Amino acid sequence: MKHKVKVTVLDKKLYPELQQEYCADPGAGACPCYHVGDEYIFERDGDRDDFWHMGEGTLVKATDGTEGVAGSAGMPHCSEAWDAISRYIYAGLQGGSIMNGWMKDENVMICCCSDGTRPVVFKIERIDY
Numbered sequence: 001m002k003h004k005v006k007v008t009v010l011d012k013k014l015y016p017e018l019q020q021e022y023c024a025d026p027g028a029g030a031c032p033c034y035h036v037g038d039e040y041i042f043e044r045d046g047d048r049d050d051f052w053h054m055g056e057g058t059l060v061k062a063t064d065g066t067e068g069v070a071g072s073a074g075m076p077h078c079s080e081a082w083d084a085i086s087r088y089i090y091a092g093l094q095g096g097s098i099m100n101g102w103m104k105d106e107n108v109m110i111c112c113c114s115d116g117t118r119p120v121v122f123k124i125e126r127i128d129y
Contacts, residue, residue, distance in 0.1 A: 001086045004127040005092040006041040007058075007085060010110070011121040018117045031113075033070040034120045037063035040071045042094045051090055054082050078128035081113040085122050 012030050020026045039061035042050040050058050059069060066072040068100035070081065077085070088098050088109045095103040100106040107126040 001092055001095065001128050002045060003095045004074060004129065005089045006125045006127055007042065007055075007089070008123045008125075009034045009036050009038040009120060010123050011037055013112075013119050013121070015117050023117060028118070031078075031115065031118045031120050032068060034081070035062070035064040035069065037061070038069065038071075042089050051086070051093055054086075055089075079114065080115050081120060081122070084111050084113045085124055088124045090115040092124065095126075095128075098124060098126055 009025045011056060012034065014030045019028050038059065040055060040058040041060050042058050044051055050056075055071045056076045057071070057073050059066060059071040062069055062072070069075065070077045076082070088111065092098050092107070097106040099109040103109060107128075109124045110121065111124065
């Protein structure tokens with residue numbers, strides 16, 4: 001059996017009061033790298049190894065164009081997001097349980113990046129084929 005991992009952007013949050021108080025650019029706004037509904041497919045088979053390229057070129061569905069979008073051609077994932085999602089992607093690509101005992105389906109995880117003023121929420125799914 002082989003495995004792929006699908007990542008979907010479920011939501012984006014924005015905390016302007018925190019940006020106003022703490023950010024160098026108080027009007028930075030929501031994350032520009034991801035859009036709700038964007039989808040990514042990670043594979044690790046033969047010559048293709050999306051994990052070791054930080055997901056560059058894994059974007060399969062863009063909801064608001066591809067320019068500057070993480071995972072598009074020539075664009076790896078944001079380092080803050082990658083830090084949050086990469087462990088689940090790696091486990092899924094190896095056929096492991098992504099979150100046994102926590103989620104209803106052990107092959108699914110919901111997580112978010114660590115940007116405290118504009119986090120992005122991701123759904124990560126292991127796909128067996």
